[in-house]
Amino acid sequence: DTEVTQTPKHLVMGMTNKKSLKCEQHMGHRAMYWYKQKAKKPPELMFVYSYEKLSINESVPSRFSPECPNSSLLNLHLHALQPEDSALYLCASSQEAGGMGQPQHFGDGTRLSIL
């Protein structure tokens, strides 16, 4: 059982749609992350939030827009995506963004397919 919950589990959308991915954790963690994972590849970091502020954007295209409404929630807003954006999107959290030995805990991901 994962303590990081992601919804929806699957999402199919057209290139002109707007949708959002949601992530929630109740472990009191102050750092939250979005990763993108293509098939048979390791996760690639997209964004890091620390104390509800965006601290890292790994040069992600603006069609992905993250939001952290509070310390437990993390959203990823999607608009005008491309077929190559189809992937598994993983959310993770850790106690602190810069703390030593504080592993990241992952949700089960949202499987996104762009038509």
Added chain:
Amino acid sequence: GEDVEQSLFLSVREGDSSVINCTYTDSSSTYLYWYKQEPGAGLQLLTYIFSNMDMKQDQRLTVLLNKKDKHLSLRIADTQTGDSAIYFCAESISGGYQKVTFGTGTKLQVIP
């Protein structure tokens, strides 16, 4: 630069031990992690080791770290079919932000 390398595939018989290997290049690594990913699921943290340790045991899992050779291994004793998954090692370097670099992943197949 940071590169974390793993062999792509490992096949073992049920009941045998599995050893999954990982090499990393950044000598500044402070923590090294092992994650397990089953089909259709996220990454499950299995165990992690601080870089000043050389071994950590947790039930069926044994992690060995050779810092001189920058080599990390995960040994799974009495491997079960439920252990079939992709295993990622990862390294982190502490600082303003704990950047985690994942290895390429090893697919473990357990034959009944």
